[in-house]
Amino acid sequence: MAEASYPDDLKYHTEHDWARIEGDTATLGITWYAQDQLGEVVFFDPPAVGTTIAKDSPYAEVESVKAVSDVVAPLSGEIVEVNEALKDSPEQINEDSYGEGWLVKIKLSDPSEADSLLDAESYRSSLS
Amino acid sequence: MTPVGLGARDTLRLEVCYHLYGNDLMESRGPIEAGLGWCVKEDTGFIGAEAIRVARDRGPSELLVPFVTETGIARQGNAIHGGGEVTSGTLSPSLGVGIGMGYVPIDKSEPGTTLEIDVRGRSRSAEVRDKPLYKKEN
Numbered sequence: 001m002a003e004a005s006y007p008d009d010l011k012y013h014t015e016h017d018w019a020r021i022e023g024d025t026a027t028l029g030i031t032w033y034a035q036d037q038l039g040e041v042v043f044f045d046p047p048a049v050g051t052t053i054a055k056d057s058p059y060a061e062v063e064s065v066k067a068v069s070d071v072v073a074p075l076s077g078e079i080v081e082v083n084e085a086l087k088d089s090p091e092q093i094n095e096d097s098y099g100e101g102w103l104v105k106i107k108l109s110d111p112s113e114a115d116s117l118l119d120a121e122s123y124r125s126s127l128s
Numbered sequence: 129m130t131p132v133g134l135g136a137r138d139t140l141r142l143e144v145c146y147h148l149y150g151n152d153l154m155e156s157r158g159p160i161e162a163g164l165g166w167c168v169k170e171d172t173g174f175i176g177a178e179a180i181r182v183a184r185d186r187g188p189s190e191l192l193v194p195f196v197t198e199t200g201i202a203r204q205g206n207a208i209h210g211g212g213e214v215t216s217g218t219l220s221p222s223l224g225v226g227i228g229m230g231y232v233p234i235d236k237s238e239p240g241t242t243l244e245i246d247v248r249g250r251s252r253s254a255e256v257r258d259k260p261l262y263k264k265e266n
Contacts, residue, residue: 042219043200043226045250061248063201065219066135068248 004032007098011114012123013074015056018098021114026075029102030062030093033127039064041093046082046104053077053106055113060103062093075113077106139218142227143262145194151204152192152215152229161188161231163259191237194261195254197226202245202252208232209244209251222262232256 010018016034020027035041043063053059058070059079082104086092093101108114118126138148147153147162159168160183170177170184190212195202197217206214208230217228236243241256 045200063219065139065221068201068203 004036005098006032006120006124008120010098010120011074011117012120013056013072013117014123014126015072015074017072017074019074019114019117020098020102021075021108021111024108024111025080025105026077026108026114027102027105028074029097030071031123032097035094035097035101038062038069038094039066041090044083044086044090044093044103046084046086047079049079049082051079052109053079053104055110062090071103073106074117075106075108076110077108079104080107081105135218138216139221142216142218142229143220143222143260145229145259145261147192147229148216157192157231158183158188160184161190162192187234189234190231191234192229192231193237193239193256194227194229194259195243195256196223196261197228197245198253198255199226200247200250200252201226202228202230202247202254206230206248207246208236209246210236212236214245220262226254227261228254 010020012018016031018029018031041062042065045061047060053073055073055076057073059073060071061068062071083102153162158180159165165184168180170181201219202214202217204215212230212232214228214230220227239256239258243254244251245254
């Protein structure tokens with residue numbers, strides 16, 4: 001994805017993650033900025049379904065040729081689905097970071113945590 | 129022109145199993161265990177020749193070997209279960225899998241041997257291979 005983009009319907013964490021909140025579940029991924037900084041993602045090892053993740057703590061790793069980076073949870077909850085397709089095509093994280101490049105879906109343990117996340121405009125201005 | 133960086137160069141040299149000083153070679157490892165005995169002529173009497181003669185006669189207890197990981201990428205410093213450690217690791221663009229080199233006990237150095245590598249707390253399987261890991265077809 002050549003052009004930077006930060007969709008308005010998502011919530012953002014300062015550690016460069018996004019959350020698409022739908023009721024008491026959320027889909028999580030990394031932002032355009034994060035994938036751009038990483039370079040080509042060559043490996044993503046999703047955590048197991050059923051794992052509990054905690055807001056602001058690492059829950060997975062994305063790996064580029066040169067480096068391994070932690071992915072920080074923007075919200076707390078239990079993982080209910082992982083993007084299995086990334087095992088074979090981790091480059092989707094670069095090419096479609098808000099779509100096919102989603103990482104996990106979680107059931108939120110505390111939906112009010114979303115109040116502390118940034119909207120697209122605040123996140124965008126935090127990058128400059 | 130295309131920009132090329134250290135990451136690209138590292139994948140190329142690891143695919144053909146060229147050593148990198150500071151990774152695969154270091155003061156605490158000798159040329160015999162690094163598989164570089166063919167570069168060293170003890171008869172010329174250089175400083176350290178006697179130590180290498182002894183190492184060559186006894187045979188090394190560990191040997192630097194190339195490997196391919198089943199999933200993921202093992203990195204420098206990752207411990208190998210049963211002894212030894214990874215000294216280089218990356219993703220091979222040519223092979224599409226994680227590759228690397230590391231020192232392993234001599235009884236695990238044969239091509240085809242399965243290694244278990246501790247990659248940040250997760251055990252990953254790897255297989256010892258022959259050098260080079262990749263050869264361009266003409």
